[in-house]
Amino acid sequence: MNSNKPAYNNRLGLKGWVYAGKYTFERYLYLGHRLTGMGLIAYMLLHIIETANRMRGVEAWEELMGLFASWPFKIIEYLLFAAAVFHALNGVRLLMTELGFFLGKPKEPVYPYSSSIKRHRPLTYIIMALAGLIIILGGSSLFFP
């Protein structure tokens, strides 16, 4: 290549991080794990600001609590709960795989190739089903106490 011009920056950036496209289920879990992680960090900051309102006196606190009892906030609270459940259970899956569990053993690749991702997919489905069940049960107790 004789050109002295710089190459084109072809890094996907945020789009490559967010858009899972034709990749497998685990790629979507990756996205969900990171989004819920960021959501939980954002909540932690908001929670500190929210509880700091107690310093403004009982009336201000009660007023704020009344606001949080409204439906829009109940829905936000439920989404937060769902994010926490998903992140925690998917985190357990990641911890187990990081320690080498449920991935099988390395073996000579023979076509059609099998991957550790496929081998631990039953665990993935079980954990996601469990997360779904907890989220549904949590929703019923939150909205229909």
Next chain:
Amino acid sequence: MSDKTITPREITFRVRRFDPDVDSAPHWSEYRQHVHDGMTVLEALHQLKAEQEPTLSWRSSCRMGVCGSCGMFVNELPMLACQTQVLHLGTDVVTIAPLPNYDNVKDLVPDLAPLIEKHASVKPYIIYLDQIEIDEPTGEFIQTPDQREEFSQFTHCIKCGLCLAACPTVATDPLFLGPQALAQAYRYTADNRDCGMKDRIEAIDIFHGPYQCHLAGACSQACPKGVDPAFGIQLLKRALVLDNIGFGKKKSSVAKVMPLADVVKAIDEFAPPPRTVVK
């Protein structure tokens, strides 16, 4: 695969073009071409270049999935052009772009330098502490079939770079070592002849190291050789954890050197597997 998808027919190729001498940004060009059953994307590109677009550039060599040169982003997935049959893609429009997450040199040519630099940074070679034995070998390093099986899968890497193009972490973190280098770090760390974990830790146990991987599995999906780099990264994480808590591979567990005379005596122990085809 339905009959429709393997019927020879006209296919529209949407090819991303970029010439740094002329263009400030890439653009898409479309070409119609007759495709026959069994024709690979690489063959289609050769035909396109011969008949319609002589300036079209890409990189390829062996055309049999060994050299790893012809990695491209075909229909939004990283693939080797020589191993991908056009009609098996099942679409009437085939989009071909250069591998993402690498700089684009021209048309379909990515700059694979970061891949090679990251690969080199993890010390992808056997590190043996006994320099005298290396300089003046007295025998052979012994490795049983089971010991080889622990890392054999990862030796099949052809450095095509598809895994880095697929990795969502590499997309946003250019310093992330990536699936290829990390899987190769595991390949050498797991080798019983290697005692380089301590040396290698400096390069891999870093912020942009294996813990940035959250098992998206895209690298393993993209790998054309069944290397399963995501698996290598998870095993590397385990090796690092074990090393950090003091249960890592000890120096005493490295391969013994067997004098050549003893190798001949022990030949039965390392005999090849039984014949599978009867004469």
